[in-house]
Amino acid sequence: MRESSSVPEEVKFRLNYLWIFVIICFFILVMSLWYFQLIKGEELAQKALENCIRSLVENAPRGKIYDRNKELLVTNRPAVIVSVIPGEIEDIEKLSNKLGGILGIDPGQIQKKIKEYYLNPFKTVKIFDDCRINKIIEIEERQDELKGVVLEIQPRRKYLYHDLAAHSLGYVGEINKEELIEMNAQDFQGGDIIGKTGLEKYYDQILRGEKGGKEVEVDALGREIATLLYRKSIPGKDIILTIDKNLQQFGESLLNDKKGSIIVSNSHTGEILALVNKPSFNPNLFVGTILPEDWERLSTDSNYPLSNRSIQGLYSPGSTFKVVTAIAALEEGITDEKRKIYCSGKFKIVDQVFKCWKEGGHGSLDIYGGISHSCNIYFYTIGKDLGIEKLNKYMQKFGFGEKVGIDLPTESLGTIPSSEWKQREFHEIWYPGDTINLSIGQGFLSITPFQLHNVISAVATEGIIYKYHLVKEIVSPDGKLDKEIGAEIYREIDVSPNTFKIVKEGLRETILKGTGWRANIKELEVSGKTGTAQNPQGETHAWFIGYVPLGESLICITVFVENGGDGSEAAAPIARAMLEKLFNIQR
Amino acid sequence: MKRNLGRLSENIDYTLLITVVILCFYGLIVLYSSTRMTTAGGDGYYFVKRQILWMLSGFTFLTMILFIDYHYVEKYSKFAYFMAIILLVMVIFSGKTIYGARRWLPIGPFEFQPSEFAKIALIIFLADFLNKNREKLDYFFYFLIPFVYTGLFILLVFMQPDLGTSLVYMAILVIMLFVVGVKIKFLATVFFTALSSIPILWIFLKEYQKRRIILFINPNIDPLGGGYNVIQSKIAIGSGGLLGKGLFGGLQSQLHFLPAQHTDFIFSVVGEELGFLGTLFLLGLYAIILWRGIKIAREAKDLLGSLLASGAVAFLLFHIFVNIGMAMGILPATGLPLPFLSYGGTFMISNLVLIGILLNVEIHKVKW
Numbered sequence: 031m032r033e034s035s036s037v038p039e040e041v042k043f044r045l046n047y048l049w050i051f052v053i054i055c056f057f058i059l060v061m062s063l064w065y066f067q068l069i070k071g072e073e074l075a076q077k078a079l080e081n082c083i084r085s086l087v088e089n090a091p092r093g094k095i096y097d098r099n100k101e102l103l104v105t106n107r108p109a110v111i112v113s114v115i116p117g118e119i120e121d122i123e124k125l126s127n128k129l130g131g132i133l134g135i136d137p138g139q140i141q142k143k144i145k146e147y148y149l150n151p152f153k154t155v156k157i158f159d160d161c162r163i164n165k166i167i168e169i170e171e172r173q174d175e176l177k178g179v180v181l182e183i184q185p186r187r188k189y190l191y192h193d194l195a196a197h198s199l200g201y202v203g204e205i206n207k208e209e210l211i212e213m214n215a216q217d218f219q220g221g222d223i224i225g226k227t228g229l230e231k232y233y234d235q236i237l238r239g240e241k242g243g244k245e246v247e248v249d250a251l252g253r254e255i256a257t258l259l260y261r262k263s264i265p266g267k268d269i270i271l272t273i274d275k276n277l278q279q280f281g282e283s284l285l286n287d288k289k290g291s292i293i294v295s296n297s298h299t300g301e302i303l304a305l306v307n308k309p310s311f312n313p314n315l316f317v318g319t320i321l322p323e324d325w326e327r328l329s330t331d332s333n334y335p336l337s338n339r340s341i342q343g344l345y346s347p348g349s350t351f352k353v354v355t356a357i358a359a360l361e362e363g364i365t366d367e368k369r370k371i372y373c374s375g376k377f378k379i380v381d382q383v384f385k386c387w388k389e390g391g392h393g394s395l396d397i398y399g400g401i402s403h404s405c406n407i408y409f410y411t412i413g414k415d416l417g418i419e420k421l422n423k424y425m426q427k428f429g430f431g432e433k434v435g436i437d438l439p440t441e442s443l444g445t446i447p448s449s450e451w452k453q454r455e456f457h458e459i460w461y462p463g464d465t466i467n468l469s470i471g472q473g474f475l476s477i478t479p480f481q482l483h484n485v486i487s488a489v490a491t492e493g494i495i496y497k498y499h500l501v502k503e504i505v506s507p508d509g510k511l512d513k514e515i516g517a518e519i520y521r522e523i524d525v526s527p528n529t530f531k532i533v534k535e536g537l538r539e540t541i542l543k544g545t546g547w548r549a550n551i552k553e554l555e556v557s558g559k560t561g562t563a564q565n566p567q568g569e570t571h572a573w574f575i576g577y578v579p580l581g582e583s584l585i586c587i588t589v590f591v592e593n594g595g596d597g598s599e600a601a602a603p604i605a606r607a608m609l610e611k612l613f614n615i616q617r
Numbered sequence: 618m619k620r621n622l623g624r625l626s627e628n629i630d631y632t633l634l635i636t637v638v639i640l641c642f643y644g645l646i647v648l649y650s651s652t653r654m655t656t657a658g659g660d661g662y663y664f665v666k667r668q669i670l671w672m673l674s675g676f677t678f679l680t681m682i683l684f685i686d687y688h689y690v691e692k693y694s695k696f697a698y699f700m701a702i703i704l705l706v707m708v709i710f711s712g713k714t715i716y717g718a719r720r721w722l723p724i725g726p727f728e729f730q731p732s733e734f735a736k737i738a739l740i741i742f743l744a745d746f747l748n749k750n751r752e753k754l755d756y757f758f759y760f761l762i763p764f765v766y767t768g769l770f771i772l773l774v775f776m777q778p779d780l781g782t783s784l785v786y787m788a789i790l791v792i793m794l795f796v797v798g799v800k801i802k803f804l805a806t807v808f809f810t811a812l813s814s815i816p817i818l819w820i821f822l823k824e825y826q827k828r829r830i831i832l833f834i835n836p837n838i839d840p841l842g843g844g845y846n847v848i849q850s851k852i853a854i855g856s857g858g859l860l861g862k863g864l865f866g867g868l869q870s871q872l873h874f875l876p877a878q879h880t881d882f883i884f885s886v887v888g889e890e891l892g893f894l895g896t897l898f899l900l901g902l903y904a905i906i907l908w909r910g911i912k913i914a915r916e917a918k919d920l921l922g923s924l925l926a927s928g929a930v931a932f933l934l935f936h937i938f939v940n941i942g943m944a945m946g947i948l949p950a951t952g953l954p955l956p957f958l959s960y961g962g963t964f965m966i967s968n969l970v971l972i973g974i975l976l977n978v979e980i981h982k983v984k985w
Contacts, residue, residue: 036918036919036920037914037915037916037917037918037919037920037922037923038751038798038920040798041796041797041798041920041923042915044795044796044797044798045796045911045914045915045923045927046915047795048792048795048796048911048914048927048930049908049911052904052907052908052911052930052934055934055937055938056900056903056904058938058942058947059900059938059941059942059945060897060900062942062945062947063854063888063893063896063897063900063945064893066851066854066855066888066945067854067855067857067858067859067888067892067893067896068858068859068893070855071855071856071857071858071859072858073855074851074852074854074855074856075855075856075858
């Protein structure tokens with residue numbers, strides 16, 4: 031039956047070799063499997079486990095911010111972020127074209143982003159932040175053609191009144207590398223939203239709450255399959271400000287188109303009722319990612335809208351500083367109620383001539399007239415008698431060159447000049463003329479408006495400065511009061527009551543018959559001092575500092591108008607308007 | 618007919634046939650495990666059902682082949698060759714693009730992969746050609762002619778582009794030439810010429826193919842990009858250990874960390890869920906098929922049958938070795954499926970057709 035095979039012997043021989051080759055191939059495979067599965071098995075099993083367990087962060091909703099009358103100022107809103115999952119994209123070019131068409135952005139940019147921020151096939155890449163509702167609807171409708179596109183919802187900070195009190199409120203943003211290093215890196219991770227400036231930064235820990243998180247088992251697309259561990263996030267606490275929104279708004283309208291600050295505080299408690307800084311900015315622009323053109327505009331604006339002038343701007347105080355000179359002279363016995371000084375309009379020292387602002391002079395003046403008419407000659411005289419050492423001592427007493435300690439980050443310190451300081455900075459000796467300039471608040475002295483506010487507060491309270499604060503209460507998410515921030519003495523100024531009495535009378539006279547008459551309100555007992563500070567940059571800065579006692583409260587006000595002109599004309603009327611608004615006086 | 622059936626059942630290689638049937642069931646179980654979580658068509662059995670359909674069609678083809686004397690190959694080998702060329706040209710002009718390559722031709726509701734058909738056509742054509750021209754192959758010029766025929770196939774699939782399949786054609790040719798008994802020094806000459814021309818070939822490789830080769834050399838260059846498949850696959854196989862994590866228990870495969878885990882990377886699922894014993898069992902089944910294949914080639918009635926069987930063995934061996942090697946990262950990711958396990962219609966049918974050819978050669982070693 032069976033016929034002998036006609037397959038050549040050579041072929042059979044070669045087939046034996048093929049069989050050997052097959053055995054070698056299988057031997058290689060078996061050895062490799064042996065190595066991977068039995069020798070490296072444990073290690074790779076661990077990797078497999080890590081692969082599918084992911085820690086997910088649950089962000090806590092950030093605390094809200096209210097004004098003193100519980101009116102909502104800052105809240106959170108949901109924002110929709112358009113992202114893509116690179117691993118799910120079928121045709122990157124087509125997708126970019128479609129998505130770019132809907133979002134109105136260049137498809138090339140989308141492709142670039144996907145390539146630039148690509149981490150792994152399943153990690154989303156953010157394409158468009160805070161998408162508008164009509165675009166969201168279009169994306170959802172066309173989901174079939176947009177495979178790989180996902181919409182994610184994230185809470186976003188919303189500043190309801192845009193630029194209102196922007197410098198105090200500050201803004202939030204994504205944590206950056208420096209901040210990650212600076213803060214405890216364990217509590218933070220890239221992408222976290224933190225307070226960047228203002229109260230958002232100062233009270234960040236309170237507002238931020240505590241991140242929760244969970245360990246979940248995920249599949250390769252990052253879809254959650256099971257939760258292994260869960261810790262609920264703790265929402266941030268709300269804060270209630272000392273700021274009165276209506277007064278703040280009114281103050282901002284007064285400084286509209288101007289540069290400057292208004293500080294209104296109750297100096298019996300340290301509460302700030304209004305803290306106006308102009309020009310301002312819209313913190314909503316910073317939320318998420320600020321557009322390059324917005325940042326360019328804000329950061330290069332020569333009017334510095336981002337600067338919180340009240341605590342960061344440094345200026346000469348001008349004649350408002352005469353309050354400090356007067357106190358120093360009274361305390362040091364250089365002058366008293368009775369000493370009269372004759373003002374001829376000119377004051378000569380060595381070979382220099384200093385002038386009074388009033389041509390022809392004020393004639394003979396005591397300290398009350400000196401203050402109320404803001405006579406330069408009076409203060410040149412007592413300043414010269416005091417000398418720089420003693421003046422410096424009083425500047426330090428009032429806290430110049432130091433932080434005022436308000437609950438805001440990044441205060442400027444300013445400079446208090448002394449002979450050592452001048453030697454160090456300019457390698458020059460202190461000339462008598464320097465003291466003359468300083469005694470009327472010109473020359474080397476530079477202060478922040480808030481440091482000057484300290485002076486008027488100290489006079490009004492007769493020596494006690496309470497810790498300034500913008501936050502009144504901290505409220506738990508369940509509505510319970512968590513912490514009340516009350517009056518706390520920050521600094522006591524060792525000056526005799528009699529000195530304060532004399533200066534206060536001088537300040538009252540300033541309003542009644544002196545340079546501050548424009549701030550007079552007949553229903554109220556306003557005291558104050560104007561100032562007009564020369565500055566090399568241009569038009570003079572206008573100043574007004576004042577206070578009004580009323581029952582329990584003691585309202586102090588500082589008005590500063592940068593390049594505003596004359597203190598009496600530009601600053602005093604603003605102070606009056608603010609006080610009228612505050613005390614609800616109709617005109 | 619009755620006589621034929623009797624002979625058929627008497628002479629058929631049951632070892633081979635049963636091994637293939639076991640392998641098919643093994644494949645279905647692994648396929649179910651790897652696809653039950655993907656709900657294509659809202660059905661966990663979607664892929665399994667379709668695969669069963671391919672198997673049934675494949676076994677139908679296999680049975681049909683048993684009734685045809687393989688000597689018909691002498692008549693139709695040229696026809697098969699030209700059909701393959703026509704289909705490969707068609708796919709370039711009107712094929713469907715999947716994963717950046719045109720490989721499929723739509724036929725009704727199904728998609729047909731001409732490059733798979735071409736593998737079988739090539740085996741048939743080369744078997745006939747080498748059988749008829751065995752003596753002339755001692756001349757180097759004649760020895761080069763089959764390279765020209767095969768080269769045309771390689772060129773056409775390279776244009777799709779499909780690097781893996783062109784390597785399969787080359788492997789079939791080389792193994793068949795070796796078996797037919799060409800001078801070893803001829804093969805060595807071709808081998809070293811090819812080796813030295815790699816730098817020139819490199820220019821013609823698509824960017825993604827170059828990347829694959831670079832990533833094969835070091836997959837950690839881009840662990841989450843191009844090297845992702847291989848790394849995930851290695852993790853899956855390794856984490857299986859001795860006994861595996863049990864069917865449906867693979868973390869990597871059940872959570873779909875393995876891309877293409879039901880097609881090119883199905884071996885990783887076997888490795889993870891069934892462990893070293895599971896993979897060893899699988900390799901054992903393959904070894905039996907190849908052993909029977911070579912045995913059939915040795916005991917064939919004539920050179921033509923021997924060459925047909927050798928071609929089938931070459932096809933299967935190359936796919937098995939390259940696919941498993943790729944899953945473990947010891948060979949570059951060329952995108953070749955694993956016989957009887959990987960999901961795919963044309964491939965499953967062509968696997969069973971090869972078995973049909975082997976069984977046919979086996980049956981006809983005795984005169985009917």
